Amino acid sequence: MSNQTPKILYTLTDEAPALATYSLLPIVQAFTKSAGVQVETRDISLSGRIISSFPEYLKPEQRINDDLAELGQIATTPEANIVKLPNISASVPQLKAAIKELQAQGYALPDYPEEPKTEEEKSIKAKYDKIKGSAVNPVLREGNSDRRAPLAVKNYAKKHPHSMGKWSSESKSHVDSMSEGDFYGSEKSLTISAATSVSIELVGNDGKKEVLKSGLKLQEGEVIDASTLSISALKAFLKKAKADAKAKGVLFSLHMKATMMKVSDPIIFGHAVKVFFEPVFTKHAATLDSIGVDVNNGFGDLLANLEKLPADKKAEILADIDACYADSPDVAMVNSEKGITNLHVPSDVIIDASMPAMIRSSGQMWNKAGKLQDTKAVIPDRSYAGVYQATIDFCKKNGAFNPATMGSVPNVGLMAQKAEEYGSHDKTFEIPFAGTVNVVDADGKVLLSHQVEAGDIWRMCQTKDAPIQDWVKLAVTRARLSNTPAVFWLDPQRGHDAELIKKVNKYLPNHDTSGLEIHIMSPVDATIFSCERIKEGKDTISVTGNVLRDYLTDLFPILEVGTSAKMLSIVPLMNGGGLFETGAGGSAPKHVEQFTEEGHLRWDSLGEFLALAVSLEHLGQTFHNPEALLLGETLDKATGRWLEEDKSPARVVGKLDNRGGHFYLAMYWAEELAKQTKDAALAAKFAPLAKAMEENEAKIVEEYNSSQGKPVDIGGYYRPDTVKTSAAMRPSKTFNDILAQLA
Ligand SMILES: NC(=O)C1=CN([C@@H]2O[C@H](COP(=O)(O)OP(=O)(O)OC[C@H]3O[C@@H](n4cnc5c(N)ncnc54)[C@H](OP(=O)(O)O)[C@@H]3O)[C@@H](O)[C@H]2O)C=CC1
Ligand SMILES: O=C(O)CCC(=O)C(=O)O
Numbered sequence: 153m154s155n156q157t158p159k160i161l162y163t164l165t166d167e168a169p170a171l172a173t174y175s176l177l178p179i180v181q182a183f184t185k186s187a188g189v190q191v192e193t194r195d196i197s198l199s200g201r202i203i204s205s206f207p208e209y210l211k212p213e214q215r216i217n218d219d220l221a222e223l224g225q226i227a228t229t230p231e232a233n234i235v236k237l238p239n240i241s242a243s244v245p246q247l248k249a250a251i252k253e254l255q256a257q258g259y260a261l262p263d264y265p266e267e268p269k270t271e272e273e274k275s276i277k278a279k280y281d282k283i284k285g286s287a288v289n290p291v292l293r294e295g296n297s298d299r300r301a302p303l304a305v306k307n308y309a310k311k312h313p314h315s316m317g318k319w320s321s322e323s324k325s326h327v328d329s330m331s332e333g334d335f336y337g338s339e340k341s342l343t344i345s346a347a348t349s350v351s352i353e354l355v356g357n358d359g360k361k362e363v364l365k366s367g368l369k370l371q372e373g374e375v376i377d378a379s380t381l382s383i384s385a386l387k388a389f390l391k392k393a394k395a396d397a398k399a400k401g402v403l404f405s406l407h408m409k410a411t412m413m414k415v416s417d418p419i420i421f422g423h424a425v426k427v428f429f430e431p432v433f434t435k436h437a438a439t440l441d442s443i444g445v446d447v448n449n450g451f452g453d454l455l456a457n458l459e460k461l462p463a464d465k466k467a468e469i470l471a472d473i474d475a476c477y478a479d480s481p482d483v484a485m486v487n488s489e490k491g492i493t494n495l496h497v498p499s500d501v502i503i504d505a506s507m508p509a510m511i512r513s514s515g516q517m518w519n520k521a522g523k524l525q526d527t528k529a530v531i532p533d534r535s536y537a538g539v540y541q542a543t544i545d546f547c548k549k550n551g552a553f554n555p556a557t558m559g560s561v562p563n564v565g566l567m568a569q570k571a572e573e574y575g576s577h578d579k580t581f582e583i584p585f586a587g588t589v590n591v592v593d594a595d596g597k598v599l600l601s602h603q604v605e606a607g608d609i610w611r612m613c614q615t616k617d618a619p620i621q622d623w624v625k626l627a628v629t630r631a632r633l634s635n636t637p638a639v640f641w642l643d644p645q646r647g648h649d650a651e652l653i654k655k656v657n658k659y660l661p662n663h664d665t666s667g668l669e670i671h672i673m674s675p676v677d678a679t680i681f682s683c684e685r686i687k688e689g690k691d692t693i694s695v696t697g698n699v700l701r702d703y704l705t706d707l708f709p710i711l712e713v714g715t716s717a718k719m720l721s722i723v724p725l726m727n728g729g730g731l732f733e734t735g736a737g738g739s740a741p742k743h744v745e746q747f748t749e750e751g752h753l754r755w756d757s758l759g760e761f762l763a764l765a766v767s768l769e770h771l772g773q774t775f776h777n778p779e780a781l782l783l784g785e786t787l788d789k790a791t792g793r794w795l796e797e798d799k800s801p802a803r804v805v806g807k808l809d810n811r812g813g814h815f816y817l818a819m820y821w822a823e824e825l826a827k828q829t830k831d832a833a834l835a836a837k838f839a840p841l842a843k844a845m846e847e848n849e850a851k852i853v854e855e856y857n858s859s860q861g862k863p864v865d866i867g868g869y870y871r872p873d874t875v876k877t878s879a880a881m882r883p884s885k886t887f888n889d890i891l892a893q894l895a
């Protein structure tokens with residue numbers, strides 16, 4: 153491998169991180185090129201993925217490579233070195249908006265066929281559905297997850313604690329979940345003793361049989377589980393939750409993961425919308441059906457479709473909606489000025505980020521008057537909801553956490569090879585008729601079985617053995633390296649977790665655990681244990697499955713350091729390569745809105761800096777490349793200084809933003825390279841650059857800051873115009889000229 157060109161693949165994504173890339177990548181490429189390291193880009197943006205899926209509809213010059221497929225393949229090779237920025241996991245409304253924008257830009261793409269009739273439409277829908285939801289991360293994540301706040305980041309947070317809402321023991325905020333009929337209550341699981349192939353069959357109460365899936369290959373040692381959610385129980389629960397929110401005078405707020413759980417959660421979301429607006433749906437059922445309303449895409453879909461109706465009919469329905477609002481608890485708002493509620497679009501409120509944000513704000517969310525108010529967080533399934541209730545209880549009892557003193561909860565997450573719920577989409581079904589769902593093996597033996605009613609959701613998950621072994625090893629390695637207690641968050645009451653507990657107990661003895669503190673606790677107990685420790689300033693590693701990996705790596709970072717953007721997020725790929733994710737958060741659509749309205753980008757690129765440093769280190773080690781190692785080391789030092797000197801972007805216009813922050817990183821990085829003594833040639837190359845930046849610091853900052861305060865046109869949202877965006881993101885001519893000297 154050492155005679156191949158060392159190469160980092162840097163991903164082009166969406167929204168705020170994509171904007172930031174326009175400013176940061178030229179710096180990175182200039183620096184790395186000078187040291188003989190190549191940084192190439194791969195387009196995995198939503199628009200890029202759409203364009204590359206429909207070459208036959210496009211002019212030859214519009215066609216682009218399927219970079220995601222290429223990266224997915226590379227991720228399984230030892231030389232993989234990928235820096236992955238957050239991307240949009242598109243809900244249907246986002247997908248449609250992106251298609252519309254691309255069509256307007258001259259791409260003759262087909263519309264998204266909501267109800268496909270012809271074979272062609274079915275094939276178009278299948279292609280779009282592959283792009284929908286979380287379609288990138290599962291492809292690239294050929295390894296487990298190691299997410300933590302580096303020491304420099306914790307120290308920065310302690311020195312500059314972010315604001316944290318106070319907690320009162322009187323708070324009425326709480327989590328509400330089903331008490332029966334959910335996935336949690338119905339989960340069954342087993343470990344496969346010999347490789348086989350299974351099918352999933354629905355046998356109707358009348359004997360009718362439908363094969364839902366066949367030929368699903370299972371490996372020896374693989375854990376499978378299946379569970380079902382009863383729709384009648386869900387509806388009854390939602391109805392009760394709505395009435396209870398009204399009785400208690402708290403906001404009603406639904407928290408799902410409709411992006412990642414792209415089959416099950418939009419259905420649950422749709423039921424919540426229908427239950428909340430029940431009188432409207434009952435009275436206008438036929439009309440709403442005739443205009444093609446699909447509330448799995450949110451209440452916004454209903455509002456958009458009303459445009460198809462004559463004015464008087466539309467007014468009648470709108471009046472009934474108003475009457476329904478008047479009779480209901482207030483709904484938590486995404487944007488109170490624009491009247492957008494949490495029920496409008498399923499991708500606006502995503503549980504991993506939304507619950508911690510609520511907990512950071514005293515357990516409150518925004519009401520329609522734009523004021524914070526106590527909230528009922530509706531999380532129908534019980535599997536993980538208890539973690540949030542336990543955190544809320546902890547804050548009610550002990551007051552808010554103190555970022556200046558609190559400890560840390562890093563995470564080791566089981567994620568590889570589409571583990572657990574996050575790989576269940578192709579085995580999730582909305583049941584067409586009442587009966588029994590059976591998972592049947594190659595010998596015709598029924599492995600798992602559930603009674604279901606029409607409309608229920610049934611799903612099966614897989615967790616392969618090799619990733620489990622790797623996860624246990626990673627947990628022990630992290631516990632050893634950081635000398636920190638590690639807790640496996642596994643619930644013996646759950647079928648799947650019970651199987652995993654057996655595996656953990658089987659594989660832990662393969663490692664030297666002497667002197668390490670390792671526990672297995674249910675998620676609720678683990679939450680209490682970890683919260684008590686962080687309050688005392690102590691660290692505790694959470695070792696979790698895939699969903700809690702996602703939830704906890706927003707929850708604790710948001711409480712500890714204000715945002716999960718500051719996380720180091722490493723995916724040691726199982727075949728030896730490295731995937732370096734930038735932060736643990738998403739693509740921050742709110743930041744784009746602020747940028748286009750007032751020219752200030754508050755996106756914090758710290759996650760990119762951290763990821764790039766470990767990517768360079770990995771590259772240096774894999775290819776025995778001292779220049780890459782040196783670039784990584786100096787970047788790490790520069791990042792440390794960047795934090796010490798507090799060059800993080802401000803939230804408000806007129807002050808240093810993302811772009812000015814990049815300039816400071818470049819200056820510190822050049823200074824570190826000029827200062828080091830391992831490579832005199834590199835030092836000589838970077839010394840004049842550092843000097844030029846130092847001498848022009850004030851002028852450069854002025855050029856950045858004075859570009860703010862006015863609307864910015866980037867010529868597109870999902871596919872911005874590259875020339876316009878580059879100009880907007882690189883407004884300092886002085887800095888651009890200095891950087892050009894490196895070329
Ligand atoms: N790894 C990935 O690819 C991920 C992708 N996503 C996708 O991202 C989109 C948005 O998801 P959402 O749930 O809103 O979560 P986000 O993490 O994008 O946003 C939540 C909030 O977190 C803060 N934030 C996140 N990243 C940064 C950063 N680098 N700098 C400063 N603040 C930051 C912002 O808060 P503030 O308002 O305080 O500035 C932001 O509004 C969706 O399409 C989702 O599917 C989500 C998670 C991970
Ligand atoms: O892929 C996605 O949709 C979200 C991923 C995510 O939230 C995470 O990994 O933290």
Ligand SMILES: [Mg+2]
Nearest residue numbers: 504702706736
């Ligand atoms: Mg997440």
